[in-house]
Amino acid sequence: MNDPDDAGDLERFRLRARRWLQETAPAHGWLRRPGAARRRIAVGDHDAVRRNRACQELLFEAGFAGLSWPAEYGGQGLGLREQIVFNEEARAFDLPLTAFIIGLGMCGPTILAVGTEEQKQRYILPMLRGEEIWCQLFSEPGAGSDVAGLRTRAVRDGDAWVLNGQKVWTSGAHHCEFGIVLARTDPDVPKHKGLTMFVVDLRTPGVSLRPIRQIDGGEHFNEVFFDDVRIPDTDVLGGEGKGWQAATTTLMNERVSLGAVRTLDDVHPSAALIDLARERGLLADESVRQNLVDLWMKETVVGLLGERVTAGIMRGRAPGPEGSITKLVRTGFSTASAELGFRLAGPAAAAWPEGAADGDTWANTLLFVPSLTVAGGTDEVLKNIIGERVLGLDKEPQVDRDVPFRELTGR
Numbered sequence: 001m002n003d004p005d006d007a008g009d010l011e012r013f014r015l016r017a018r019r020w021l022q023e024t025a026p027a028h029g030w031l032r033r034p035g036a037a038r039r040r041i042a043v044g045d046h047d048a049v050r051r052n053r054a055c056q057e058l059l060f061e062a063g064f065a066g067l068s069w070p071a072e073y074g075g076q077g078l079g080l081r082e083q084i085v086f087n088e089e090a091r092a093f094d095l096p097l098t099a100f101i102i103g104l105g106m107c108g109p110t111i112l113a114v115g116t117e118e119q120k121q122r123y124i125l126p127m128l129r130g131e132e133i134w135c136q137l138f139s140e141p142g143a144g145s146d147v148a149g150l151r152t153r154a155v156r157d158g159d160a161w162v163l164n165g166q167k168v169w170t171s172g173a174h175h176c177e178f179g180i181v182l183a184r185t186d187p188d189v190p191k192h193k194g195l196t197m198f199v200v201d202l203r204t205p206g207v208s209l210r211p212i213r214q215i216d217g218g219e220h221f222n223e224v225f226f227d228d229v230r231i232p233d234t235d236v237l238g239g240e241g242k243g244w245q246a247a248t249t250t251l252m253n254e255r256v257s258l259g260a261v262r263t264l265d266d267v268h269p270s271a272a273l274i275d276l277a278r279e280r281g282l283l284a285d286e287s288v289r290q291n292l293v294d295l296w297m298k299e300t301v302v303g304l305l306g307e308r309v310t311a312g313i314m315r316g317r318a319p320g321p322e323g324s325i326t327k328l329v330r331t332g333f334s335t336a337s338a339e340l341g342f343r344l345a346g347p348a349a350a351a352w353p354e355g356a357a358d359g360d361t362w363a364n365t366l367l368f369v370p371s372l373t374v375a376g377g378t379d380e381v382l383k384n385i386i387g388e389r390v391l392g393l394d395k396e397p398q399v400d401r402d403v404p405f406r407e408l409t410g411r
Protein backbone atom coordinates (compact mmCIF):
# COMPACT_ATOMS: atom_id res chain seq x y z
CA MET A 1 0.00 0.00 0.00
CA ASN A 2 2.89 2.36 0.78
CA ASP A 3 4.64 1.68 -2.51
CA PRO A 4 3.86 4.67 -4.80
CA ASP A 5 3.57 2.39 -7.88
CA ASP A 6 1.14 0.16 -6.00
CA ALA A 7 -0.88 3.18 -4.90
CA GLY A 8 -0.96 4.37 -8.52
CA ASP A 9 -2.15 0.95 -9.74
CA LEU A 10 -4.87 0.89 -7.13
CA GLU A 11 -6.01 4.42 -8.01
CA ARG A 12 -6.15 3.46 -11.70
CA PHE A 13 -8.17 0.40 -10.77
CA ARG A 14 -10.55 2.56 -8.74
CA LEU A 15 -11.09 4.94 -11.65
CA ARG A 16 -11.67 2.04 -14.05
CA ALA A 17 -14.26 0.52 -11.68
CA ARG A 18 -15.96 3.88 -11.11
CA ARG A 19 -16.17 4.61 -14.83
CA TRP A 20 -17.57 1.16 -15.60
CA LEU A 21 -20.18 1.41 -12.85
CA GLN A 22 -21.24 4.91 -13.90
CA GLU A 23 -21.56 3.83 -17.54
CA THR A 24 -23.24 0.46 -16.91
CA ALA A 25 -25.55 1.09 -13.94
CA PRO A 26 -28.17 3.41 -15.53
CA ALA A 27 -28.93 1.03 -18.42
CA HIS A 28 -29.52 -1.89 -16.03
CA GLY A 29 -31.49 -0.09 -13.33
CA TRP A 30 -28.73 -0.37 -10.70
CA LEU A 31 -29.10 3.20 -9.43
CA ARG A 32 -29.58 3.37 -5.68
CA ARG A 33 -32.75 5.03 -4.49
CA PRO A 34 -32.05 6.96 -1.29
CA GLY A 35 -33.57 5.17 1.71
CA ALA A 36 -34.38 1.97 -0.20
CA ALA A 37 -33.59 -1.29 1.63
CA ARG A 38 -31.76 -4.07 -0.18
CA ARG A 39 -34.10 -7.00 -0.68
CA ARG A 40 -33.52 -10.72 -0.48
CA ILE A 41 -34.94 -12.96 -3.21
CA ALA A 42 -38.24 -14.59 -2.32
CA VAL A 43 -39.45 -17.94 -3.55
CA GLY A 44 -40.80 -17.67 -7.09
CA ASP A 45 -39.18 -14.32 -7.89
CA HIS A 46 -37.59 -15.61 -11.10
CA ASP A 47 -37.16 -12.11 -12.39
CA ALA A 48 -34.90 -11.14 -9.47
CA VAL A 49 -32.82 -14.29 -9.99
CA ARG A 50 -32.42 -13.44 -13.69
CA ARG A 51 -31.32 -9.90 -12.81
CA ASN A 52 -28.78 -11.27 -10.31
CA ARG A 53 -27.34 -13.71 -12.85
CA ALA A 54 -27.14 -11.00 -15.52
CA CYS A 55 -25.37 -8.62 -13.13
CA GLN A 56 -22.78 -11.23 -12.13
CA GLU A 57 -22.21 -12.12 -15.80
CA LEU A 58 -21.63 -8.45 -16.69
CA LEU A 59 -19.17 -8.13 -13.79
CA PHE A 60 -17.35 -11.21 -15.07
CA GLU A 61 -17.17 -9.94 -18.65
CA ALA A 62 -15.87 -6.58 -17.49
CA GLY A 63 -13.15 -8.25 -15.38
CA PHE A 64 -14.63 -7.39 -11.97
CA ALA A 65 -15.68 -10.87 -10.77
CA GLY A 66 -13.47 -12.90 -8.43
CA LEU A 67 -10.97 -10.05 -8.20
CA SER A 68 -8.77 -11.80 -5.62
CA TRP A 69 -9.35 -15.34 -6.91
CA PRO A 70 -6.64 -17.18 -8.93
CA ALA A 71 -6.62 -16.43 -12.66
CA GLU A 72 -6.26 -20.14 -13.58
CA TYR A 73 -9.83 -20.75 -12.34
CA GLY A 74 -11.37 -17.64 -13.88
CA GLY A 75 -10.59 -15.05 -11.19
CA GLN A 76 -8.66 -11.85 -11.83
CA GLY A 77 -5.59 -12.85 -9.80
CA LEU A 78 -5.52 -9.45 -8.06
CA GLY A 79 -5.58 -8.76 -4.31
CA LEU A 80 -8.20 -8.34 -1.65
CA ARG A 81 -7.55 -4.58 -1.70
CA GLU A 82 -8.87 -4.41 -5.29
CA GLN A 83 -12.02 -6.20 -4.08
CA ILE A 84 -12.35 -3.68 -1.24
CA VAL A 85 -11.87 -0.75 -3.61
CA PHE A 86 -14.50 -2.21 -5.97
CA ASN A 87 -16.93 -2.68 -3.05
CA GLU A 88 -16.35 0.94 -2.00
CA GLU A 89 -17.18 2.19 -5.49
CA ALA A 90 -20.15 -0.18 -5.85
CA ARG A 91 -21.70 1.07 -2.59
CA ALA A 92 -23.15 4.08 -4.42
CA PHE A 93 -25.14 1.72 -6.68
CA ASP A 94 -27.71 -1.00 -6.20
CA LEU A 95 -26.07 -4.02 -7.80
CA PRO A 96 -28.47 -7.00 -7.64
CA LEU A 97 -26.07 -9.62 -6.29
CA THR A 98 -27.69 -11.01 -3.13
CA ALA A 99 -28.05 -14.44 -4.79
CA PHE A 100 -24.25 -14.74 -4.85
CA ILE A 101 -23.43 -13.74 -1.28
CA ILE A 102 -23.16 -17.35 -0.06
CA GLY A 103 -21.55 -18.83 -3.18
CA LEU A 104 -18.90 -16.18 -3.62
CA GLY A 105 -18.53 -15.36 0.10
CA MET A 106 -18.37 -18.91 1.49
CA CYS A 107 -18.64 -21.83 -0.94
CA GLY A 108 -16.10 -20.55 -3.50
CA PRO A 109 -13.44 -19.73 -0.87
CA THR A 110 -13.97 -23.19 0.67
CA ILE A 111 -13.52 -24.94 -2.69
CA LEU A 112 -10.41 -22.87 -3.40
CA ALA A 113 -9.02 -23.69 0.07
CA VAL A 114 -9.74 -27.42 0.35
CA GLY A 115 -11.08 -28.60 -3.05
CA THR A 116 -9.34 -30.90 -5.52
CA GLU A 117 -7.93 -29.53 -8.77
CA GLU A 118 -10.83 -31.16 -10.62
CA GLN A 119 -13.39 -29.45 -8.34
CA LYS A 120 -11.77 -26.03 -8.78
CA GLN A 121 -11.79 -26.48 -12.57
CA ARG A 122 -15.40 -27.63 -12.60
CA TYR A 123 -17.11 -25.29 -10.12
CA ILE A 124 -15.31 -21.94 -9.83
CA LEU A 125 -15.78 -20.53 -13.33
CA PRO A 126 -19.58 -21.09 -13.64
CA MET A 127 -19.95 -19.55 -10.15
CA LEU A 128 -18.03 -16.44 -11.23
CA ARG A 129 -19.99 -16.13 -14.47
CA GLY A 130 -23.29 -16.20 -12.59
CA GLU A 131 -24.39 -19.46 -14.21
CA GLU A 132 -24.52 -21.53 -11.01
CA ILE A 133 -25.76 -20.25 -7.67
CA TRP A 134 -24.74 -21.95 -4.40
CA CYS A 135 -26.08 -22.37 -0.88
CA GLN A 136 -24.75 -23.67 2.42
CA LEU A 137 -26.45 -26.69 4.05
CA PHE A 138 -25.09 -27.02 7.58
CA SER A 139 -27.87 -26.29 10.11
CA GLU A 140 -30.39 -28.94 11.11
CA PRO A 141 -33.42 -28.88 13.41
CA GLY A 142 -31.24 -30.27 16.24
CA ALA A 143 -27.90 -28.78 15.23
CA GLY A 144 -27.37 -25.02 14.76
CA SER A 145 -24.83 -23.55 17.14
CA ASP A 146 -23.69 -27.10 17.85
CA VAL A 147 -23.48 -27.92 14.17
CA ALA A 148 -21.02 -30.77 14.85
CA GLY A 149 -23.98 -32.61 16.45
CA LEU A 150 -25.72 -32.97 13.07
CA ARG A 151 -27.47 -36.21 12.10
CA THR A 152 -27.71 -36.16 8.31
CA ARG A 153 -25.96 -39.39 7.27
CA ALA A 154 -23.88 -40.21 4.21
CA VAL A 155 -23.03 -43.86 3.64
CA ARG A 156 -20.56 -45.07 1.05
CA ASP A 157 -21.96 -47.23 -1.75
CA GLY A 158 -19.32 -48.18 -4.34
CA ASP A 159 -17.93 -45.04 -5.93
CA ALA A 160 -20.74 -42.88 -4.55
CA TRP A 161 -22.30 -41.82 -1.23
CA VAL A 162 -25.96 -42.05 -0.26
CA LEU A 163 -27.27 -39.06 1.67
CA ASN A 164 -30.29 -39.10 4.02
CA GLY A 165 -31.46 -36.42 6.44
CA GLN A 166 -32.82 -32.90 6.83
CA LYS A 167 -31.34 -29.41 6.79
CA VAL A 168 -33.05 -26.18 7.83
CA TRP A 169 -32.65 -22.40 7.40
CA THR A 170 -30.93 -22.94 4.05
CA SER A 171 -30.85 -19.41 2.62
CA GLY A 172 -31.71 -19.15 -1.05
CA ALA A 173 -31.82 -22.92 -1.75
CA HIS A 174 -34.91 -22.29 -3.90
CA HIS A 175 -32.84 -20.56 -6.57
CA CYS A 176 -29.62 -22.57 -6.26
CA GLU A 177 -28.09 -25.22 -8.47
CA PHE A 178 -25.51 -26.41 -5.92
CA GLY A 179 -24.81 -26.48 -2.22
CA ILE A 180 -22.10 -27.53 0.18
CA VAL A 181 -23.53 -30.02 2.65
CA LEU A 182 -22.09 -31.35 5.89
CA ALA A 183 -22.99 -34.95 6.77
CA ARG A 184 -22.00 -37.62 9.26
CA THR A 185 -19.98 -40.36 7.63
CA ASP A 186 -18.62 -42.06 10.76
CA PRO A 187 -20.80 -42.22 13.91
CA ASP A 188 -18.21 -44.34 15.76
CA VAL A 189 -15.81 -41.45 16.39
CA PRO A 190 -16.38 -38.21 18.39
CA LYS A 191 -18.77 -35.78 16.76
CA HIS A 192 -16.25 -33.38 15.20
CA LYS A 193 -14.23 -36.23 13.66
CA GLY A 194 -16.97 -38.15 11.84
CA LEU A 195 -18.09 -35.42 9.44
CA THR A 196 -17.51 -35.05 5.70
CA MET A 197 -18.36 -32.13 3.42
CA PHE A 198 -19.84 -32.76 -0.02
CA VAL A 199 -20.85 -30.73 -3.04
CA VAL A 200 -24.49 -31.56 -3.73
CA ASP A 201 -26.31 -30.85 -6.97
CA LEU A 202 -29.76 -29.78 -5.77
CA ARG A 203 -31.36 -31.12 -8.98
CA THR A 204 -30.41 -34.72 -8.00
CA PRO A 205 -33.40 -37.07 -7.47
CA GLY A 206 -34.27 -37.33 -3.75
CA VAL A 207 -33.64 -33.63 -2.93
CA SER A 208 -36.79 -31.74 -1.94
CA LEU A 209 -37.29 -28.21 -0.60
CA ARG A 210 -39.92 -26.60 1.61
CA PRO A 211 -39.74 -22.80 1.94
CA ILE A 212 -40.10 -21.23 5.40
CA ARG A 213 -42.24 -18.08 5.82
CA GLN A 214 -40.72 -15.32 7.96
CA ILE A 215 -42.16 -12.57 10.13
CA ASP A 216 -41.78 -10.03 7.27
CA GLY A 217 -43.94 -12.19 4.99
CA GLY A 218 -41.02 -13.26 2.77
CA GLU A 219 -39.76 -16.79 2.17
CA HIS A 220 -36.01 -16.56 1.91
CA PHE A 221 -34.91 -19.80 3.43
CA ASN A 222 -35.94 -23.43 3.34
CA GLU A 223 -36.07 -26.85 4.84
CA VAL A 224 -34.15 -29.24 2.58
CA PHE A 225 -34.75 -32.98 2.68
CA PHE A 226 -32.43 -35.69 1.35
CA ASP A 227 -33.91 -39.10 0.59
CA ASP A 228 -31.35 -41.56 -0.77
CA VAL A 229 -29.53 -38.84 -2.68
CA ARG A 230 -26.49 -40.22 -4.54
CA ILE A 231 -23.35 -38.10 -4.54
CA PRO A 232 -20.28 -39.19 -6.52
CA ASP A 233 -17.11 -39.76 -4.50
CA THR A 234 -15.43 -37.03 -6.58
CA ASP A 235 -17.73 -34.52 -4.84
CA VAL A 236 -16.26 -35.12 -1.37
CA LEU A 237 -14.87 -31.68 -0.46
CA GLY A 238 -11.72 -31.54 1.66
CA GLY A 239 -11.42 -35.29 2.30
CA GLU A 240 -13.45 -37.98 4.06
CA GLY A 241 -13.69 -37.29 7.81
CA LYS A 242 -12.30 -33.75 7.32
CA GLY A 243 -15.71 -32.05 7.26
CA TRP A 244 -15.14 -30.08 10.45
CA GLN A 245 -11.94 -28.49 9.13
CA ALA A 246 -13.68 -27.64 5.84
CA ALA A 247 -16.69 -26.21 7.71
CA THR A 248 -14.42 -24.05 9.87
CA THR A 249 -12.96 -22.56 6.68
CA THR A 250 -16.50 -21.81 5.45
CA LEU A 251 -17.66 -20.27 8.74
CA MET A 252 -14.59 -18.06 9.14
CA ASN A 253 -15.18 -16.74 5.63
CA GLU A 254 -18.85 -16.24 6.48
CA ARG A 255 -18.10 -14.16 9.57
CA VAL A 256 -15.52 -12.08 7.77
CA SER A 257 -17.84 -11.55 4.81
CA LEU A 258 -20.78 -10.72 7.09
CA GLY A 259 -18.78 -8.49 9.38
CA ALA A 260 -15.87 -6.89 7.65
CA VAL A 261 -15.17 -7.28 3.99
CA ARG A 262 -18.67 -6.88 2.63
CA THR A 263 -19.96 -3.39 2.20
CA LEU A 264 -22.45 -2.21 4.80
CA ASP A 265 -25.24 -2.94 2.36
CA ASP A 266 -28.01 -4.30 4.58
CA VAL A 267 -28.05 -1.38 6.93
CA HIS A 268 -28.49 2.34 6.66
CA PRO A 269 -25.26 4.29 7.19
CA SER A 270 -25.25 7.17 9.66
CA ALA A 271 -25.05 9.66 6.77
CA ALA A 272 -28.46 8.46 5.48
CA LEU A 273 -29.97 8.84 8.95
CA ILE A 274 -28.52 12.34 9.35
CA ASP A 275 -30.21 13.24 6.03
CA LEU A 276 -33.46 11.71 7.26
CA ALA A 277 -33.30 13.67 10.54
CA ARG A 278 -32.61 16.87 8.60
CA GLU A 279 -35.52 16.19 6.20
CA ARG A 280 -37.88 15.66 9.14
CA GLY A 281 -36.64 18.79 10.96
CA LEU A 282 -35.32 16.76 13.90
CA LEU A 283 -31.68 17.81 13.97
CA ALA A 284 -32.32 20.39 16.70
CA ASP A 285 -33.46 17.62 19.06
CA GLU A 286 -30.64 16.90 21.48
CA SER A 287 -31.51 13.23 21.99
CA VAL A 288 -31.62 12.69 18.20
CA ARG A 289 -28.18 14.26 17.86
CA GLN A 290 -26.81 12.07 20.66
CA ASN A 291 -28.23 8.95 19.00
CA LEU A 292 -26.76 9.94 15.64
CA VAL A 293 -23.32 10.49 17.15
CA ASP A 294 -23.53 7.17 18.99
CA LEU A 295 -24.42 5.45 15.71
CA TRP A 296 -21.62 7.21 13.87
CA MET A 297 -19.15 5.99 16.53
CA LYS A 298 -20.36 2.39 16.20
CA GLU A 299 -20.12 2.63 12.42
CA THR A 300 -16.57 3.99 12.68
CA VAL A 301 -15.57 1.16 15.03
CA VAL A 302 -17.01 -1.46 12.64
CA GLY A 303 -15.08 0.15 9.79
CA LEU A 304 -11.78 0.19 11.72
CA LEU A 305 -12.21 -3.39 12.94
CA GLY A 306 -13.00 -4.45 9.39
CA GLU A 307 -9.82 -2.78 8.14
CA ARG A 308 -7.80 -4.59 10.81
CA VAL A 309 -9.19 -8.00 9.83
CA THR A 310 -8.67 -7.18 6.16
CA ALA A 311 -5.08 -6.05 6.75
CA GLY A 312 -4.39 -9.41 8.46
CA ILE A 313 -5.85 -11.32 5.52
CA MET A 314 -3.80 -9.23 3.08
CA ARG A 315 -0.66 -10.21 5.00
CA GLY A 316 -1.56 -13.80 4.15
CA ARG A 317 -3.32 -14.82 7.38
CA ALA A 318 -6.41 -17.01 7.12
CA PRO A 319 -9.56 -15.35 8.50
CA GLY A 320 -9.39 -16.01 12.26
CA PRO A 321 -11.55 -15.59 15.36
CA GLU A 322 -11.37 -11.79 15.09
CA GLY A 323 -13.98 -12.15 12.31
CA SER A 324 -16.32 -12.94 15.22
CA ILE A 325 -15.64 -9.51 16.72
CA THR A 326 -16.52 -7.62 13.55
CA LYS A 327 -19.65 -9.70 13.05
CA LEU A 328 -20.79 -9.05 16.62
CA VAL A 329 -20.12 -5.30 16.50
CA ARG A 330 -21.75 -4.98 13.10
CA THR A 331 -24.90 -6.66 14.36
CA GLY A 332 -25.10 -4.04 17.14
CA PHE A 333 -24.62 -1.25 14.62
CA SER A 334 -27.30 -2.65 12.28
CA THR A 335 -29.80 -2.96 15.12
CA ALA A 336 -29.14 0.57 16.37
CA SER A 337 -29.39 1.94 12.83
CA ALA A 338 -32.72 0.20 12.15
CA GLU A 339 -34.25 1.36 15.44
CA LEU A 340 -33.13 4.95 15.01
CA GLY A 341 -34.29 5.05 11.36
CA PHE A 342 -37.71 3.73 12.35
CA ARG A 343 -38.01 6.43 15.03
CA LEU A 344 -36.79 9.26 12.77
CA ALA A 345 -39.09 8.32 9.91
CA GLY A 346 -42.09 8.76 12.21
CA PRO A 347 -45.56 7.40 11.43
CA ALA A 348 -44.61 6.85 7.77
CA ALA A 349 -42.31 4.02 8.94
CA ALA A 350 -45.26 2.03 10.24
CA ALA A 351 -48.01 2.88 7.73
CA TRP A 352 -47.66 3.92 4.10
CA PRO A 353 -49.95 4.36 1.10
CA GLU A 354 -50.54 1.15 -0.81
CA GLY A 355 -48.03 0.73 -3.63
CA ALA A 356 -45.73 3.54 -2.37
CA ALA A 357 -42.21 2.78 -3.63
CA ASP A 358 -39.97 1.82 -0.68
CA GLY A 359 -42.74 2.72 1.80
CA ASP A 360 -42.03 -0.48 3.72
CA THR A 361 -38.28 0.15 4.03
CA TRP A 362 -38.15 0.87 7.77
CA ALA A 363 -40.71 -1.73 8.76
CA ASN A 364 -38.82 -4.35 6.75
CA THR A 365 -35.46 -3.32 8.10
CA LEU A 366 -36.72 -3.45 11.68
CA LEU A 367 -38.16 -6.93 11.16
CA PHE A 368 -34.99 -8.11 9.43
CA VAL A 369 -32.26 -7.02 11.86
CA PRO A 370 -33.01 -9.49 14.69
CA SER A 371 -32.02 -12.30 12.31
CA LEU A 372 -28.50 -10.86 12.24
CA THR A 373 -28.06 -11.84 15.90
CA VAL A 374 -28.53 -15.48 14.82
CA ALA A 375 -27.31 -15.88 11.22
CA GLY A 376 -23.66 -16.88 10.83
CA GLY A 377 -23.26 -17.67 14.55
CA THR A 378 -25.43 -16.27 17.37
CA ASP A 379 -24.22 -13.35 19.49
CA GLU A 380 -23.79 -15.67 22.49
CA VAL A 381 -21.71 -18.19 20.55
CA LEU A 382 -19.54 -15.43 19.09
CA LYS A 383 -18.93 -14.13 22.62
CA ASN A 384 -17.80 -17.63 23.63
CA ILE A 385 -15.37 -17.71 20.68
CA ILE A 386 -14.02 -14.25 21.52
CA GLY A 387 -13.64 -15.24 25.18
CA GLU A 388 -11.78 -18.43 24.42
CA ARG A 389 -9.81 -17.69 21.28
CA VAL A 390 -9.18 -13.95 21.40
CA LEU A 391 -9.04 -13.26 25.16
CA GLY A 392 -7.63 -16.68 26.11
CA LEU A 393 -10.26 -17.36 28.80
CA ASP A 394 -11.11 -20.89 29.93
CA LYS A 395 -13.05 -23.06 27.49
CA GLU A 396 -16.69 -23.88 28.11
CA PRO A 397 -17.07 -27.33 29.69
CA GLN A 398 -17.80 -29.86 26.92
CA VAL A 399 -18.77 -33.28 28.15
CA ASP A 400 -19.42 -34.78 24.71
CA ARG A 401 -16.27 -33.79 22.84
CA ASP A 402 -14.37 -37.09 23.12
CA VAL A 403 -17.33 -39.49 23.17
CA PRO A 404 -18.16 -41.50 20.01
CA PHE A 405 -21.24 -39.89 18.42
CA ARG A 406 -23.18 -43.18 18.43
CA GLU A 407 -22.92 -43.34 22.25
CA LEU A 408 -24.46 -39.86 22.55
CA THR A 409 -27.43 -40.59 20.35
CA GLY A 410 -27.79 -44.38 20.39
CA ARG A 411 -27.61 -44.42 16.54
Ligand SMILES: Cc1cc2nc3c(=O)[nH]c(=O)nc-3n(C[C@H](O)[C@H](O)[C@H](O)COP(=O)(O)OP(=O)(O)OC[C@H]3O[C@@H](n4cnc5c(N)ncnc54)[C@H](O)[C@@H]3O)c2cc1C
Residues within 6 Å of the ligand: 135, 136, 137, 138, 139, 140, 141, 142, 143, 144, 145, 146, 168, 169, 170, 171, 172, 221, 371, 372, 374, 375, 376, 377, 378, 379, 380, 381, 384, 396
Ligand atom coordinates in the same frame (compact mmCIF):
# COMPACT_ATOMS: atom_id res chain seq x y z
C1 LIG B 1 -31.18 -15.12 8.31
C2 LIG B 1 -30.58 -16.49 8.56
C3 LIG B 1 -29.99 -17.18 7.52
C4 LIG B 1 -29.45 -18.44 7.75
N1 LIG B 1 -28.89 -19.11 6.67
C5 LIG B 1 -28.37 -20.34 6.87
C6 LIG B 1 -27.82 -21.06 5.75
O1 LIG B 1 -27.84 -20.60 4.61
N2 LIG B 1 -27.34 -22.32 5.98
C7 LIG B 1 -27.31 -22.87 7.21
O2 LIG B 1 -26.81 -23.98 7.35
N3 LIG B 1 -27.83 -22.22 8.29
C8 LIG B 1 -28.36 -20.97 8.13
N4 LIG B 1 -28.91 -20.30 9.21
C9 LIG B 1 -28.99 -20.99 10.50
C10 LIG B 1 -28.01 -20.45 11.54
O3 LIG B 1 -26.70 -20.84 11.25
C11 LIG B 1 -28.50 -21.02 12.89
O4 LIG B 1 -29.79 -20.50 13.14
C12 LIG B 1 -27.57 -20.64 14.01
O5 LIG B 1 -26.35 -21.33 13.88
C13 LIG B 1 -28.17 -20.92 15.39
O6 LIG B 1 -28.65 -22.21 15.47
P1 LIG B 1 -30.13 -22.56 16.00
O7 LIG B 1 -31.07 -21.67 15.25
O8 LIG B 1 -30.30 -24.01 15.93
O9 LIG B 1 -30.15 -22.06 17.51
P2 LIG B 1 -29.55 -22.83 18.78
O10 LIG B 1 -28.15 -23.27 18.48
O11 LIG B 1 -30.50 -23.88 19.20
O12 LIG B 1 -29.48 -21.67 19.84
C14 LIG B 1 -30.63 -21.29 20.65
C15 LIG B 1 -30.16 -20.26 21.67
O13 LIG B 1 -29.19 -20.86 22.55
C16 LIG B 1 -27.99 -20.08 22.56
N5 LIG B 1 -26.83 -20.97 22.65
C17 LIG B 1 -26.61 -22.12 21.93
N6 LIG B 1 -25.42 -22.66 22.28
C18 LIG B 1 -24.87 -21.83 23.21
C19 LIG B 1 -23.64 -21.85 23.95
N7 LIG B 1 -22.74 -22.83 23.78
N8 LIG B 1 -23.41 -20.84 24.82
C20 LIG B 1 -24.31 -19.84 25.00
N9 LIG B 1 -25.50 -19.78 24.34
C21 LIG B 1 -25.76 -20.75 23.45
C22 LIG B 1 -27.97 -19.35 21.22
O14 LIG B 1 -27.18 -18.18 21.29
C23 LIG B 1 -29.46 -19.05 21.03
O15 LIG B 1 -29.82 -17.90 21.73
C24 LIG B 1 -29.47 -19.04 9.04
C25 LIG B 1 -30.06 -18.33 10.09
C26 LIG B 1 -30.62 -17.08 9.87
C27 LIG B 1 -31.25 -16.36 11.02
